[in-house]
Amino acid sequence: MGGQGTGRNPTDRGKPEVKRHVLTDAAGPPLAARAGPVNRPDSTAFESMLDAVPPIKRPSGQRRRRRGKRHADKGYDYAHCREACRRRRIKHRIARAGLQPKGRLGRHCWVVERTLAWLTRYRRLAMRHKRRDDLHQALLALARCVICRGHLDRL
Numbered sequence: 001m002g003g004q005g006t007g008r009n010p011t012d013r014g015k016p017e018v019k020r021h022v023l024t025d026a027a028g029p030p031l032a033a034r035a036g037p038v039n040r041p042d043s044t045a046f047e048s049m050l051d052a053v054p055p056i057k058r059p060s061g062q063r064r065r066r067r068g069k070r071h072a073d074k075g076y077d078y079a080h081c082r083e084a085c086r087r088r089r090i091k092h093r094i095a096r097a098g099l100q101p102k103g104r105l106g107r108h109c110w111v112v113e114r115t116l117a118w119l120t121r122y123r124r125l126a127m128r129h130k131r132r133d134d135l136h137q138a139l140l141a142l143a144r145c146v147i148c149r150g151h152l153d154r155l
Helices: 042-052 079-087 102-120 133-154
Strands: 016-024 030-037 069-072 091-094
Touching: 016 042, 016 102, 030 042, 030 102, 030 133, 042 079, 079 091, 102 133
Parallel strands: 069 091
Antiparallel strands: 016 030
């Protein structure tokens, strides 16, 4: 346990742990996933997660029917997160801390929670065994591929 890319967990006696950031579509397969230290705020990984999925390119003359829309919980309630969405012309629905009740985004955020549970099914990701960050990211990418493959088989 431990190694680069981990941080001291403030709620679990300072154990070195990892936090996973996941970007999904409406059905749940992970489009992008990154692991980072548990003691860093969620908002620091927001822009890199938006950039991890390349934009959809259409043949010239065709317009996209609907712009991409991102839902995020109160951990991303910062001006720089909203500005990152505006620069990329992405509609956003970020819960406001202290203003909106907890249940408003529940109908959207459960998809991400379910995807995180899918990733935790893989034993090597349930607890971080690898000390090197690049190996952990590779295992995370492999788990994403397996989940997406299973999702495509069901279509």
